[in-house]
Amino acid sequence: MKEFTYTDRPPERAIVVGIALPGQEAVEVSLAEMERLVEAANGIVLESLTQSRHAPDPRTFIGKGKVLEVRERAVLAKADLAVFDCDLSPSQKQHLEEELAVRVVDRTELILDIFARRARTRAAKVQVELAQLEYLLPRLKRRWSHLERTEGAIGTRGPGETQLETDRRLIRRRIERLKDDLRTIEARREREATSHEDFFRVSLVGYTNAGKSSLMNALTGAQTLVADRLFATLDTRTRLWQLADRRRVLLSDTVGFVRRLPHDLVASFHATLAESIFADLLLVVADASRDDASECIAAVESTLEEIGATAPRLYVLNQLDRVQDRLSLRAHEQGGRTCVAVSAHTREGLDGLDAAVCSKLDEETLVGSVSAASSDGRTLAELRRSGVVLEERFEGEWWRARMRFRRALYGRLLQLRAHGSIAAQFDGIADDPDDEL
Ligand SMILES: Nc1nc2c(ncn2[C@@H]2O[C@H](COP(=O)(O)OP(=O)(O)OP(=O)(O)O)[C@@H](O)[C@H]2O)c(=O)[nH]1
Ligand SMILES: [Mg+2]
Numbered sequence: 001m002k003e004f005t006y007t008d009r010p011p012e013r014a015i016v017v018g019i020a021l022p023g024q025e026a027v028e029v030s031l032a033e034m035e036r037l038v039e040a041a042n043g044i045v046l047e048s049l050t051q052s053r054h055a056p057d058p059r060t061f062i063g064k065g066k067v068l069e070v071r072e073r074a075v076l077a078k079a080d081l082a083v084f085d086c087d088l089s090p091s092q093k094q095h096l097e098e099e100l101a102v103r104v105v106d107r108t109e110l111i112l113d114i115f116a117r118r119a120r121t122r123a124a125k126v127q128v129e130l131a132q133l134e135y136l137l138p139r140l141k142r143r144w145s146h147l148e149r150t151e152g153a154i155g156t157r158g159p160g161e162t163q164l165e166t167d168r169r170l171i172r173r174r175i176e177r178l179k180d181d182l183r184t185i186e187a188r189r190e191r192e193a194t195s196h197e198d199f200f201r202v203s204l205v206g207y208t209n210a211g212k213s214s215l216m217n218a219l220t221g222a223q224t225l226v227a228d229r230l231f232a233t234l235d236t237r238t239r240l241w242q243l244a245d246r247r248r249v250l251l252s253d254t255v256g257f258v259r260r261l262p263h264d265l266v267a268s269f270h271a272t273l274a275e276s277i278f279a280d281l282l283l284v285v286a287d288a289s290r291d292d293a294s295e296c297i298a299a300v301e302s303t304l305e306e307i308g309a310t311a312p313r314l315y316v317l318n319q320l321d322r323v324q325d326r327l328s329l330r331a332h333e334q335g336g337r338t339c340v341a342v343s344a345h346t347r348e349g350l351d352g353l354d355a356a357v358c359s360k361l362d363e364e365t366l367v368g369s370v371s372a373a374s375s376d377g378r379t380l381a382e383l384r385r386s387g388v389v390l391e392e393r394f395e396g397e398w399w400r401a402r403m404r405f406r407r408a409l410y411g412r413l414l415q416l417r418a419h420g421s422i423a424a425q426f427d428g429i430a431d432d433p434d435d436e437l
Pocket of ligand 1: 206207208209210211212213214215225226227228229230231232233234254255256257318319320321322342343344345346
């Protein structure tokens with residue numbers, strides 16, 4: 001497919017329409033965020049209008065009167081488009097475009113557009129395009145005819161088949177190809193990840209613009225792009241981070257989240273988000289100077305749940321230098337959360353973060369001395385697969401090692417010990433096998 005570049009286009013003039021629905025965040029908060037999202041897509045916000053509704057109007061989402069008002073505003077302000085802070089059905093979008101006489105973009109399209117602008121690496125590009133096509137497929141009207149030329153017409157149009165069906169088939173074929181590409185990318189990433197198995201993997205996750213990349217740079221000396229704009233980072237970068245006790249871990253920085261992140265996007269960004277899914281520890285970064293920091297953390301938690309990231313968490317309250325009332329940060333400790341307040345800019349609190357990561361890792365790991373018969377290849381292979389060998393030696397018929405395991409494997413190790421396959425003694429745990437079984 002022809003690559004589309006976003007450069008050199010003048011900013012588009014947008015009217016933003018916010019809708020307050022029951023159960024959503026306050027409309028002022030979501031409008032402010034929507035305005036920043038429009039800016040991130042190279043748009044200029046001319047005006048924002050809101051409407052409170054108990055339920056969306058099935059035909060135009062907003063009510064008839066509001067449609068007229070938006071139309072009037074759009075004409076007066078010479079707007080190019082109206083951006084709706086909700087997801088519109090294909091027919092709602094069509095009706096709105098007819099009645100407003102400007103282009104209509106919904107929340108998902110806007111976020112997909114920003115991602116498409118920001119995608120630089122091959123993986124990010126493939127993932128964004130996949131999400132866009134998955135989103136478009138059910139909404140397809142007669143606008144994809146240019147695909148036909150790119151794909152070559154031979155065999156693409158069966159007798160009696162309509163243009164629309166051809167387009168759909170071309171898009172499905174493209175989706176399959178992108179999925180193939182993604183499988184290759186994911187397999188390569190998995191190989192890379194497992195080749196670093198002896199390192200603990202720590203992932204920075206959090207709301208967009210919270211300061212994840214700034215922290216990555218402050219902690220590891222990396223020079224990842226930092227910018228005051230939404231979705232500055234779209235791919236994952238991993239660096240070695242040496243902790244104060246000289247232990248080294250792999251620290252990853254990745255794409256940020258936002259409220260109501262489109263599902264297609266979350267699904268197709270699996271390869272990028274895999275770092276978070278398989279991390280041993282998640283550093284949930286929040287901009288503590290925001291009034292809605294708690295809601296941001298909640299939005300992040302719900303996306304983490306959606307992607308199945310279950311690793312233990314440490315909450316990093318960043319931008320401490322901009323927080324007026326530090327006592328108010330205590331509120332984030334609710335539910336027994338471990339929080340560390342830091343500033344990536346002034347470096348205040350970074351030592352505390354380092355120490356908190358060390359103790360969290362200690363909680364998650366088990367170090368011990370293990371021995372097994374050298375001839376018992378099966379047990380040796382299992383041990384090597386499940387833990388990290390810190391030191392090893394062969395003594396006659398015995399293989400002896402110092403190993404580090406994930407704490408979750410403790411039960412299995414005790415089983416092996418109970419069966420007599422291994423002898424093992426774990427640091428800091430009383431040596432009474434019957435105790436623990
Ligand atoms: N004052 C202050 N500003 C910070 C701090 N950390 C980050 N920032 C600013 O916040 C903005 C966003 O920082 P990034 O590090 O790009 O944020 P991010 O979480 O990586 O954002 P995305 O990649 O878009 O998800 C930038 O303008 C940073 O300079 C901090 O501790 N204090
Ligand atoms: Mg970033």
